[in-house]
Amino acid sequence: MSDPDALTVWPLRGIGEIQAGDDLVGTIVAAARGALEDGDILVVTSKIVSKAEGRTRPACERDAAIADESVRIVAENEAGTVRIVESRLGIVAAAAGVDASNTAEGTILLLPVDPDASARALASGIRARTGAHVGVIVSDTLGRAWREGQTDCAIGAGGVVVIEDLRGETDAAGRPLAVTLPCVGDELAAAADLVKRKSTGLPVAVVRGRADLVGDLDLPGARSIVRPAERDLFSLGTREAYARGLADGSAGTGG
């Protein structure tokens, strides 16, 4: 489409298996084949960032790895088959992002140590090598509280706005907009997932058409998407919070 506001999303091809220590900037730039332009946003699956950073552990250490990556349990189902935790990154998810698919045989993969730093390093490196003023989102696949299925979200960001601030803007009739903080970081990750698909080995996609979101490397990272504790109405699962109240009530200590 020739619409000036059209968005184009396409996967980078030819990115093979990533090993610890690989030059991810070089790999991505080679796969882009000179196509990157100012304002392009690269959405990079966290899996390949973790692999390049050597964030693997033996598969037999899965439980220990999840425990190490978690700061607390948020909720479990009654059967104990589903456990939602808050990870050290503040992200609420199953298994703290520890992943056993698309990893080397006998290994599991942890999330990058600092996905925002990883995203900034990638953006900086790709900018330096191509001259194109790009942004980078590092994505992971997350479940949701009340909705089935998973969507890709931004867990790292470098040089790209993750939450647009439309507060103060008005609708067509001049009244304040009701929805004022679109999380474009998560929307970019979601759009990219539509072309990466899950089983096809396409870990990087380029989104072209929202150059207005690309900016300095010191823009807030994806950590800023994590809701702070004082604004979190769902910091504990319903069962867990009820049980805590029940215990306090029975002991006469709550209030």
Place this chain on the structure above:
Amino acid sequence: MSDPDALTVWPLRGIGEIQAGDDLVGTIVAAARGALEDGDILVVTSKIVSKAEGRTRPACERDAAIADESVRIVAENEAGTVRIVESRLGIVAAAAGVDASNTAEGTILLLPVDPDASARALASGIRARTGAHVGVIVSDTLGRAWREGQTDCAIGAGGVVVIEDLRGETDAAGRPLAVTLPCVGDELAAAADLVKRKSTGLPVAVVRGRADLVGDLDLPGARSIVRPAERDLFSLGTREAYARGLADGSAGTGG
């Protein structure tokens, strides 16, 4: 990009203010200017569906409208300034989808009575009038439990898969995929939001490049994205669940 897996998303222009009773199929087909092809997915903001269906009430009835559209309160903050409810559609959101921006002066807008039925009627009508085998997503903007900002999600779907089922599929090494139920309905809505933007009056976007998701009109609707109660670990806010436990414990009735 000429990549066969590229996704293109563009907004339809020229859709003016929608009034109750307007022929939305005709409006969308006219705005598409003959560009629709088999496999295109139209993402239609619920707001214009509600307007066409006459789902308005006087602005002074806002509290009553929210109460009517809600089946229960899920969570409130301590100050009472944030209230999360479950709507009659099963969707957990602030204000039950009742909206006061981009509406006619002095009115508020409720969600469509049955967004899946609306989406199917639109898909059916657009297919009949254009001959193009398209799918339709009706979108709304939703907040999330643990993440700041809002993203557009699918609240209605007609002729398009909303949750891909990759269970049984394997990764590049032949092992089962960990993430098996991508909510492509929400990802399509998110991608569309990136071109609609909030304040620009572009209520419809076309997503081209995932024709594999377009199918019969009797595919499950977006209602299937709503997590059923028995799988919902966050059916009550933490404060509310704790208070209930505390009351039961104090009365010696809980367990």
